[in-house]
Amino acid sequence: MRFSTQSRGRGGRIRSGLGLGTLILATAAGAATADDGASIGQPNRVTLVRRSVRQDQGAWVVDYQIRNETPTGLIVTPAEIEVRSEGWVSNSRVAGHAVPRRAAVAIKAAEKATADADVIPAADDPGRCRERLSLAVWSDDQAPDAAARPAEAVAPISLAPGATGLVRLRYAHQHVVHGDYDPLLGERTVAVRFGQETFHDVVPLDREARVAYPKAGWPEAPDDRRDPRHFVSGPDSLHLEAHVPGRQYYRFPDRPVRYGSRMRLTFWYLIAYGTVGESRVRLAQYKDTPTSCRVLPGGGFDQELTVVGRWTKVEKLVRIEAEATTAALDFRISSDANLGEMWIDDVALDPLDAEALAQGP
Known part of the structure; x- marks a missing residue:
């Protein structure tokens, strides 16, 4: 199964709005390769229903809603969940970040739920820039606050017949001064292996939705x-x-x-x-x-x-x-x-x- 977008953008350019383009869902499982680990020539056990993207301060949150298409329950363990992401990222507002640089990360859920990619290597924290990818997975019948939980670990996910769940990717800009406010801009090529299926996507994270300011103010005095x-x-x-x-x-x-x-x-x-x-x-x-x-x-x-x-x-x-x-x-x-x-x-x-x-x- 293949999931792609037709929108394209430039990682070094800041624009307003989130132009996500037209989403295309391809249903042929044969589109995947043997290396993807997909169920070639067989009906998809899990399909991708939709994707959504939002900016969270200086980070991007990409949600993939998935659905169990089998007539029986489905359990997917962390060993069967992997994510690969690659892209050229930049931000022309931020000093030293205007030139696009490659960021490639991979997560094997059985080992960890986060991975870092060096964007600007440096010996000290003030000069270093990284992109941190975090993974979280849950089913829709879990607690309603599941979406708010940090991605510290990935647990097995259980889907009833026809039930849906969510795969969440969070791209955080790791920089001492700019990371909380200026997202790294640029397309990300993403592959998500979930059980026997591998979903491919090109996510145009190249348009800043808003200028981020701190959410916290001064609290009331005691x-x-x-x-x-x-x-x-x-x-x-x-x-x-x-x-x-x-x-x-x-x-x-x-x-x-x-x-x-x-x-x-x-x-x-x-x-x-x-x-x-x-x-x-x-x-x-x-x-x-x-x-x-x-x-x-x-x-x-x-x-x-x-x-x-x-x-x-x-x-x-x-x-x-x-x-x-x-x-x-x-x-x-x-x-x-x-x-x-x-x-x-x-x-x-x-x-x-x-x-x-x-x-x-």
């Missing part, structure tokens, strides 16, 4: 740091107290940021009358790698907050550094007299230029 007496947006606000040890300062957890983007930081603050010393806000940017964390001095600021006695809104434009991966924000009261209070509410860091980035350079 309950013991919030005060319901003062707020801009109910039911409470972050509360700093200079006279209470450990409460004159609060740092939000580091949050991921998209490199090179423009963002708007906004928040409201209220400084109590009688506060002695300085009330300040500070933003810092970092480049995090698996082995280090480096402060990027050009990407931060430290500013005094001076209005006392009324809620005041602050709005600042922030340019995320080209190598930044995370940002940190903190508020503090610096008071030698240990006297003063401050409240902070509606803290947000939002992207400004998603549209401009989507159009490319």
